[in-house]
Amino acid sequence: MRVSLFVPCFVDQLTPKVGLATAKVLKRLGHEVEFRSAQTCCGQPSFNSGQWDVAREAAIRALAVFRGAEVVVGPSGSCVAMMRQFYPELLKGTPHAAEADDLAARTFEFSEFLVKKLGVTDVGAKFAKKVTYHDGCHALRELRLKEEPRQLLRAVKGLELIESEEGESCCGFGGLFSAKFPMISTAMVQVKGGALARTGADFVVSSDPSCLLQIGGWLSREGKPILPLHIAEVLANDA
C-alpha cells in the first residue's frame, strides 16, 4: 500500500522522531511511504478557538494536499480526528463536502491503521521496558480506539504494559486551552501525570504526541522518573 504521511505541525518542528518512527514501522511492514511537503497544520487550533472560517481554509488546503493519496496515516489521534470528524462538519454544505467525506474515509490514526486496516498487531518490535499507556481523548472518544494500541504494545517483545489509575482521564492539554486556562490544565496534568508516575513504569506511551507534550512537560518540570514516548517510537524499536 502507498501511505501518505500526515505529520502534525508540532511533530514536524518539535518531535520529528515521531514522524520518522511512523515511517520506519510502515516501511518495515513493506509499505511505500511518502511525505507531501505542502502540508503544514490541519487547522485544529483555529477550529477549537471558534475561528471556523480560518479552519475551513486549512481544511480545504489539506484536501488539495492529500488529493489522490491511497491512504493518509497520522501519528496523532487528535489531528486525525480533526480530519476524520471535523473536516466533514466544517465543509458540510460546501462544494468540498464530498471530498472531505472521501478524505475522512481514507485517513487513519497510526495504531488504528495497523490493527484495523492492515490487521497487524505484531510489527516485530522489541522493547524490554515497563510502559503505561495514556489514551488521548480524541483517539478514545472521537475515533473510539482503546484496544488497538494495547494490542500492538502487548505484541512487543519484552514489553510490560501496566495500566494506571485515572485511565480515561484527560491530561489537560486541549490545545490552546492549556495556555488559555493554564491553572485548570495544570491541575488536570497533576492528577493524570501523578497517576502515570505511580505506576512505576519507565515510559508513558501514547498515540497522541500532543498529550505527550503536556504530560512530558509536566513530568520533566516535576522531575518524575518516567519519560514520554510515542507508540510509533516503541514499535520502531527492533534492536
Added chain:
Amino acid sequence: MSDSKAIFLKDATVNAADGDQRAFIRKALGGYYVNRDLQKARYRDWERARDAASLAKWSAVNDLANVLEKFVANFERNGGVVHWARDGAEARAIILKIAEDANAKAIVKSKCMTSEEIHLNDALEKAGYGVVESDLGEFIQQLRGEAPYHFVFPCMHVKREAISELFAKHLGTAPTDSPEELTMIARRHLRQLYVDADIGITGANFLVAETGQISITENEGNARLTAALPRIHIALSGIEKVVNHLDDLSVLLPMLATAGAGQPMTCYNTLYSGPRKKGECDGPEEFHLVLLDNARTRLLADPEQRDALHCIRCGACLNVCPIFKNIGGLAYGTTYQGPIGSVITPHLRGLKQWNHLSGASSLCGACTDACPVRIDLHHHLLHNRRNAAKESPTLFDQLFHHGFNFVIKRPWLFATGGRIFRATLPLLQKLPLPYMGAWMKTRDLPKAPARSFRDEWKQQNV
C-alpha cells in the same frame, strides 16, 4: 473581559491550586463511580437504554408546543392550575401573588434548581416570607448562605465537621461527627416546618403529558412532605421537562438514578395528580404549576443545540468532568454547573458574558459519553465558541488566527518560521509571550531538534 469571566478566572485559579479540596471532591465521587458502574452493568444494554431515553426526550422536545398543550389540558382536568412565565421575573411575580392571595407566612421548599435559576428564595424573603429548604443538602447550603455546589449534590464539598459546626451555630445542637445524627438534627428541625408551612414549593423531574401528572424523584421523602402537608402546592418547572407517555418514565427514572447517583432507582418516586379531591383525606387544597420559559425557547430555536433541552439534570456530566473536579462547582458562577451548564448558560444568560465557560474545556468528551440522554455536550462547547467568535470577535484572536493562517498556508514560510522558532526557542521560553509564558510556568518544552521532520525527510529520501 466580562465581569463573569474575571470572577471565574479568579475563583478557578484559587480552587485549582487547592489540592486538599480537589482530593476531597475526588474522594467524594469515588463511591459514585463504583455504584454507577455496578448499576449500569445491570442493564441488558446501557447504550440502547441511552437511545431509548434520548428518543423519549427528543420526541417531546421536538414537538414541544403540542406536547405541552396536551399536558396542560390533562393537568387542568386533574384540578391543577397552570401559570405560564416567560422569564424569572414573571415566575417570581406569579408565585408571590399566589402567596399573597393565600395570606401565607411560611413556605417550605424541596429541591428545585429552577427556583435557583430565578432566585426565588431572595424574592420570597424580600417580600417577608420565611422560606426553608427541606432537602438536606439544600438546607445546609441555605444555612451557609451559599449557592448549590453541584445541582444534584448541593453540599458535596462540605466536610462533616463543618456541617456539625454549622448546625451548632444555627440550630444550637451539640457537635457530632455521625452522619446519621446530623441527618436526624435536620430532620427534627424540619418536621414541624412542614406542618406550619402554608405553601410547599417543589420542582418537577418530568411532566407526563398523557396523564397530566408531575413526576418527582428524591431520596429523602422531603418532597412528598413538601407537596402533601401544606395547604398549597406550587410546582415550578421548565417547559422542557415534559414527556409524552407515562411509559417513558420506565426508562427515564432508572437512568436518572443510575447516571445521577449510582442507584438502581431513587428512593421515592411520586406522581402528583392534582390537589386533594372530594373524599380524599390529605393532599393540598390548591395545586399550582408554574411553567417557565426563561430562554428555553431560544435554545429550542437552535436546531444544532436543541438536544441540550433533553437534559434530565442527573449531573452525570459534572461527576466525570475533569474541569468540574478541579475547579469545583461554585467557580462557574452559574445555576447549572459543569458541562451542561457551560453549554446552556450562554443561551440562558448571554453568550458574550458566558462564553468563557465553553472555552474552559479541554474538549475531552467524558461528559458526552456519560450523558444518559445523549446530549452532544462537548461538541456544543465548540459550537458556542464558534458562535461567540462570530458574534463578538476579539482583536487578539483575529490577529492570532489570521496570522497563524498566513503562515500555515505558505509551506515555505512555515518551514522558515519553524527554523527560526526552533533556533530561538531557548530565548522565547524566557519571554513573557502570550500562551508560551502561561505554558512555561508549570511545564517544560522538549529541547528543539536541529532539523525538522521535513528537513530530515528530504535528506533521507533524496
